[in-house]
Amino acid sequence: MRADRTHAIDVTPALSNHWESCRGCWAAIMNRITMRSIPILMYHEVAVAARPDFVRFTVTVRQFAWQMRWLARMGFGAISMDQLVGARQDPSTLPRRPVVVTFDDGFAECGRAAPPILVEHGFTATFYLVAGLLGKPSEWLERELGFRLPLMNVEAIRALQSAGMHLGSHTVTHPRLAQISQTRIRDELVCSREILEQALACRIEHLAYPFGSHDETVLKLTRDAGYVTACTTIEARSCGEDLLALRRIPVYGTDSRLDFVSRLFTARPAAALVWDGIHTLRSHFRDGRS
Numbered sequence: 001m002r003a004d005r006t007h008a009i010d011v012t013p014a015l016s017n018h019w020e021s022c023r024g025c026w027a028a029i030m031n032r033i034t035m036r037s038i039p040i041l042m043y044h045e046v047a048v049a050a051r052p053d054f055v056r057f058t059v060t061v062r063q064f065a066w067q068m069r070w071l072a073r074m075g076f077g078a079i080s081m082d083q084l085v086g087a088r089q090d091p092s093t094l095p096r097r098p099v100v101v102t103f104d105d106g107f108a109e110c111g112r113a114a115p116p117i118l119v120e121h122g123f124t125a126t127f128y129l130v131a132g133l134l135g136k137p138s139e140w141l142e143r144e145l146g147f148r149l150p151l152m153n154v155e156a157i158r159a160l161q162s163a164g165m166h167l168g169s170h171t172v173t174h175p176r177l178a179q180i181s182q183t184r185i186r187d188e189l190v191c192s193r194e195i196l197e198q199a200l201a202c203r204i205e206h207l208a209y210p211f212g213s214h215d216e217t218v219l220k221l222t223r224d225a226g227y228v229t230a231c232t233t234i235e236a237r238s239c240g241e242d243l244l245a246l247r248r249i250p251v252y253g254t255d256s257r258l259d260f261v262s263r264l265f266t267a268r269p270a271a272a273l274v275w276d277g278i279h280t281l282r283s284h285f286r287d288g289r290s
Contacts, residue, residue, distance in 0.1 A: 037239035038084065039264050040100040040231065042248040045149070046110045050253050053145060058253045061113050067251070067260055068121050071099060078123035080166050081206040081229050085243060099264075100238075101125035102231060102248065104170060104208050105138065106157070108150040115163045124164050128208035128231070129157060131192035132172035134199070140174040140210070154199050161200055168206035169193055169227075176213035185218060189225035207231070219244050236267045 043059055050058035059067075071078075077095030079087075087094045101118065103110055106129040118125050133139060135153030142148050152160075157167055171177070171188040172195070180188075189207070196204045205228040209218070212233025222230050222244050229243045236247040249267045251260065262270040 037237035038079075038087075038094075038098050038100060039237050039267075040084075040102060040246060040248040041264075042231070042233065042250045043101070043103045043110070043114075044105055045107045046103075046114045047107075048109075048113070051147070051149075053147065054149075056252050056254050059251060060253065061117070063253065064114060065117050066257065068117050068123060070257075070261070072121040072123075078118070078121075078125065080124055081126055081168070082166075084238070085228055088240075088243070102208065103127045104210075105174075106130055106134070106152045106170065107138070108152050108156065111152040111156045111160060115160060115165060118165070119163055124166060126166040126168050126206060127152075127157070127160055128168045128170035128206075129196060130170045130172070130174045130210075131195040133174070134195075138174075157196075158200065161202070166206070167196060167200060167202075167204065168208060169196060169204055170208050171210055174210040176211050177209055177218045178213040178215045182217065182221065185221050186225065189222060189227070193225065193227075205229070209233070214245065237265075 043064075044057040045054065046059050046061060046064045048061050050060060074097065076097045076099045078101050079094065079098045081100065083093065083098075084100055087098070101123060103114065103125060106127055111127070114125065130138070130140075130151060133151050134157065136151055137148035138151055139148065161167060169189070169192040172192045173188065175184070175188060177185050177188065193204045205226065207222060207227045207229070208231040214222075214230070214232060219230075219242070227244065229246055231246045231248055233250070234245070234247040235250060237249065238247050241247060247267075249263050251263065255263070255269060259269040259271075262268060262273060266273060
């Protein structure tokens with residue numbers, strides 16, 4: 001009888017080819033998604049440590065630094081709202097992988113912590129400010145959650161401007177616009193522009209709706225007030241929708257790194273995609289047995 005021989009097989013080339021193929025597929029997916037839509041990231045607070053009662057809305061400095069570093073390594077370029085508007089007419093003006101970074105509310109610690117990290121990677125961002133509360137506590141948070149956080153003052157927002165950041169309106173007092181009178185809506189929209197334009201000596205044409213609250217009346221009054229863009233809290237990548245109803249992707253302090261990447265491309269956390277996949281498989285399994 002002839003003895004069996006064991007032959008050693010070198011799998012390194014096959015694994016290497018598989019890895020290169022995966023990398024190529026991943027790059028193709030990224031490019032296809034980013035060609036069709038733009039992620040507008042929505043942050044609130046960036047701080048060294050989060051308050052226990054504000055963890056979800058506070059991204060730590062360490063988290064934020066990793067997120068911006070990851071975006072830079074993946075070839076993303078941060079753009080302003082003006083660039084986003086211009087790209088509707090000429091998409092060739094955009095970087096290959098554009099991203100918009102936005103901050104709502106104008107918290108003082110965020111104004112100190114976020115800009116150095118953004119500047120390190122050559123990024124810009126848009127900070128939406130509650131114009132009637134500059135240098136004061138966040139009164140709406142006390143009504144909503146029972147505590148206040150300090151807001152940036154005029155000197156701080158001018159420093160943001162000098163650092164290459166962009167400023168926008170978050171109204172005068174942070175109300176739910178869809179729940180107040182038309183007269184008050186006009187005042188919130190118009191007066192916030194006037195306050196910020198006087199403080200910054202530049203035009204304020206971009207808005208974020210507090211709490212994401214808006215309806216058709218709010219959109220009309222926003223347009224009448226002279227705003228060019230307005231951000232909602234509708235969770236999706238921006239893709240040709242009304243410039244006064246821009247969709248955004250929230251970034252939460254409770255998100256993992258995988259969640260951040262998943263949200264960037266799908267506007268959903270990783271766990272939601274996994275459960276969707278499981279549900280789809282179960283549906284196919286049930287259909288196959290019926």
